[in-house]
Amino acid sequence: MAEFNNTNLADFSGVWVFCEQRQGELQPTVLELISEARKLADDMGVEVCGLLLGGKGVGEKMAKELGAYGADKVIVCEDDKLETFTTDAYAKVICDTVMDRKPEIMLIAATNIGRDLGPRCAARLHTGLTADCTHLDVDVEKYVSFLKESSTLPQAQLDALNREDRNLKMTRPAFGGHLMATIICPRFRPQMATVRPGVLKKGEYNEAKANAVVVENIAANLTDADIKTKVTEIVKEAKEMVDLTGAEVIVSVGRGISKDVEGGINLAKQLADELGGIVAGSRAAVDAGWLTADHQVGQTGKTVRPRLYIALGISGAIQHKAGMQDSECIVAVNKADAAPIFECADYGICGDLFKVVPLMIDAIKEAKASK
């Protein structure tokens, strides 16, 4: 292998996606990344390549699906030492392959594994890595339209952007969405990003593309000495009920469920399950003994910043709002149209939660099916 020079930008070409699988199951977010890579690659006029590491048979099982969503090619590395993820083995294969093939962009899902692996690779490759991105652009016109919709930047600043710029513009939230930053990596390649799961849109399955995908198998060249950690156990667990601060979606109940506590909590659970979220409650709900204290959101409970917070039958006392008003999107359902919760809600529905929530569950099911 010739010496790796990551500053000679012209040597680098193509958009790569690290195709994370766990125990032979492709992580669904990878298809979002492949679809996004396709768009970027089309803007740049280059190829999309998936990099798939795993035990025997992963290529046979997954390459076609990766092709269907936009990969022109999948580089497959199958080895017993790659069957279970270890940072050492995966980082070595990825870095060796990147140094050899020189992609211009490398996308990794921002899962617990991706966020462990990505930084290790970027440090070894001496390049930049942007964490947990929610939006990516190469084309400047597309970036400008994104900024128009999602920022308060003045038009003059948008007009001043260099239309020829071909850097990957990687946008991510900081401080729970209070601040957005677009990061670039102008001097080194590949430009690397981990991408937040569930944000970018998965494209359409394309049968012809699935059949046309080119598969290339490569050898791992790993020895036992390369891997300094040993995985002795893998355990799958059901989601923890009450990890409020880490939750992406929270459905919270308040005094409004008092006429049928069990039924109200049940509805909240059904809604939360549909959204992949968890149930929480206001101080009133906890003080009444309907939920245990670890479910409480508010000044005396937990401060949460989920992507979606749904308040059911919660009036919105200041102490409750202090714990949830920084959520990215707030939906409130309350019978009283003057309830203070509506002041901080993005979307308010004035009505009886026992009637509204079942309709909401149906509507969300339908919307998801239409994706």
Add this chain to the structure above:
Amino acid sequence: MKVIVCVKQVPDTSGKVAVNPDGTLNRASMATIINPDDKNAVEAALTLKDNTGCEVVVVTMGPPPAEGMLRELIAMGADRGVLVSGREFGGSDTFATSQILAAAIKKIGLEADDIVLCGRQAIDGDTAQVGSQIAEKLDIPQISYAADIKVEGTKVTVKRMLEDGHMTIETQTPCLVTCIKELNEPRYMSVGGIFDCYKKPVDVYDYNTLKDDPLIEVDTIGLKGSPTNIFKSFTPPQKGVGRMLEGADKNTCAELAAELLKKHII
């Protein structure tokens, strides 16, 4: 054995987040705290100290006032602190930061039975990158997202959390482990600790202290040595008072679902 813990002073985002008109964070107007995950890392180190009598060294990169945070951690039970501070280090991204912290850890001295602990991520940047990158620069194994750490001699066993469960991972010292809040409940400063915290050493490492390390080059540290740059930073459009949807029927819910879909929330 000693445990070296990397910590960061961060703006307290549980209060109001203040943003300058140019879209950068108004750090001056915000109180600073010890990054929460880092406190769990310190607690993990102090637990090891309770059990084995090992030395605990806390290291931070930051401006001179960050010494106050190191004193607080000494009052919790750490034995000494290292403040890495210098204008050459300013503007570092995660890559450059890891170069500097790795050089500092080498200067402190990483022995065969030592462990480096970091918090999983800092609440100001939320990148979770510096820990892994330090491990790479030190050429030692890393285990991230630790919810349990056991040390027997040179064998380190970690419960490593995944989204859908966990792995048990074994490795040998020296190694680096990043810690999450599920790991423990950080202790408070002790009265005796507060009394003694200014008697224990806090060394200051500046550019000159570290410059002979091959990791420290003009093009690997600070703003100039950072592969990534901020291209634009901006605030999202102001959240309005919100929107009351008409009615409370099937159509209302369909409209809501469509809005959530449009915003990629569902």
